[in-house]
Amino acid sequence: MPPWQKTANFVDSAQTFDYWTRCEDSVIEKEFQRGKMILMVNKQPAVHSDSFIYNPTTSKYQMQSAPRLRLFDCQEIRQVLSPYGLEIGTLNSALLDYYHDDVVDIDLRALFGTNIMLNEPPKESGISGQTQLEQLARELGVRFMPTRQAMLTMDDAAQRELLAKCIIITRWYRLFLHCPQCAQLLRMRASKASATCTHCQQDFYPNISPVAITLLRDESNEHTLLVRHKRSAGQVYTCIAGFCSPGERLDQTVRREVAEEVGIECWDVRPLDGSQTWPLPAGSLMVPFVATADMGDEIQASISELEYAKWFSRQEVTEALRRSEEDPLLIKLYRHLSESGKDPETRIQLRYIPPQGAIAHHIIKNWILREF
């Protein structure tokens, strides 16, 4: 029996998906006919509209529950987008995962993702790109929302992983058009699992970069050093993170990044459970660690990346965790931000840790819960 006809269980599903990533394009074409799809338009994912409520006073949609990705039939998307002059097919979508209903013995289906740009309406039409996007959203019964906000507010980890994969692979297949060595055209597989140079035959794959993310604590385990990135929202503090260099062990990455970012040495670097793909800026695998440092050492925060770095007590961090958990949709945070964003003294107060969509949230929470 060919693997794609097997019934759905974990091993069979994994082997079928593995087969799809390397099969002939015609197999993917066939799977696309009956497949499912998540949709991104103008770099924004389509989520169920019932997570939003229209506020007539502000004329804006406001999130009222955690957003969930809308799953379409590929054929359905194809038909709806056709009047917009957009042809959706395997050329501009990527195989992301497999999908099966909870009904026993149903065939496995391929799950695709796409990330397309709407053509700007002609000026003389008087319709803006935003209006057109909202019209499409209404037709599909969805809302389109900014990627970062979606990643941070979705409460279903599997959906976040799917969206991350969609963002990373659709970006990759738009980026990798030419062989970086000989500049000739690449031939992209229909699955988008790899591309091959039509001239020199080298293979290329979508890529993620390992990042070590570290909860730094003092020897008493009663304090943690958190940092504020220049580009992050006011009053949000997080863990130190940095890319792993070639040749480096991850524990060396931790020690180097702590030295680079806050100018102190750390030791007793240990891995924590869990890891996470983060799609921004270009696809990272976040691997969590805990390490120990001396609260007496002078902190020298890297001026290129950080606004501030400081040791906080368990009580201070517990408060910030509580505020973050009470505001999973980031409504208070964003409101707060617009009020406090200007004043430097206010900005550097610790009021929030990253929301639940970020692995830093769970690392900090597990420290508060004394899991390590």
Place this chain on the structure above:
Amino acid sequence: MPPWQKTANFVDSAQTFDYWTRCEDSVIEKEFQRGKMILMVNKQPAVHSDSFIYNPTTSKYQMQSAPRLRLFDCQEIRQVLSPYGLEIGTLNSALLDYYHDDVVDIDLRALFGTNIMLNEPPKESGISGQTQLEQLARELGVRFMPTRQAMLTMDDAAQRELLAKCIIITRWYRLFLHCPQCAQLLRMRASKASATCTHCQQDFYPNISPVAITLLRDESNEHTLLVRHKRSAGQVYTCIAGFCSPGERLDQTVRREVAEEVGIECWDVRPLDGSQTWPLPAGSLMVPFVATADMGDEIQASISELEYAKWFSRQEVTEALRRSEEDPLLIKLYRHLSESGKDPETRIQLRYIPPQGAIAHHIIKNWILREF
């Protein structure tokens, strides 16, 4: 005080190195004048010759102790290679690390690596490429040895990491000549820490791909499932490993790879201490895990990758570990291989685990030592 004038300690060194990766090319040019270098010629690293002994009977050099990379002054290399028509400079070398003697207060020096190809001697000279390489080796007081053999037999972890970094970055700067999106030329930094498209201004970085490597054990913790790769030496068994996909957590990589490679489900996936960069085939970060599976499940080894997969007892693995530790230079293994390599029945016996240069060696050894 500018950072590159500071004395050498961990934090200052890390910050100086960080500065070097993003500084003006002229700073790197200056550091190159007084820098150190490791050398690869025709893809083979230069190691101290005293690890080898000449055997007049076979007319071959034989390894007699673990190889160590030879560290040169950049200027020294430049002079020796000039008569071979090779110009060594920052154009064809990469910044790898910093270096300082154990003398207190000495200035930090930049450590470079290069990987150059000797021009084939003209046919009428009657000199082969190999002869020319050996002549160069004698002049430099080194031996050139195959990369894989060097990585597996070197007993100094820091040197293995340096060699891995040299291989990965020198391969990268030869590969990334054109922007994969617009096909225009990239401008490579002198440090080789990044390259920028001269047309569309996108930045590119040398990359490593995260790989999960897993010791699979049964519930009693008395047996482990090891695999033989088709391309690996006869009678060598190792752990299951596979690339992390975008969107995936590393524990999901473990479960998926075990399902794909041996057709069984595993659970209780936990991270282990340590990680390792492996330069072949194209730069991986090996992240170690332990997971549990059921010895009663039927093994279906992936026919595309594996020759065999089997559960072994602690006693069998202890024997294989002992043989591997008694043969760190792989002399018996290679001899054995040539004798037993043909017979399929002999090939699939467990006699060795990977040598100490591979992280799999340490994962398996730590399991034998009941570290987890």
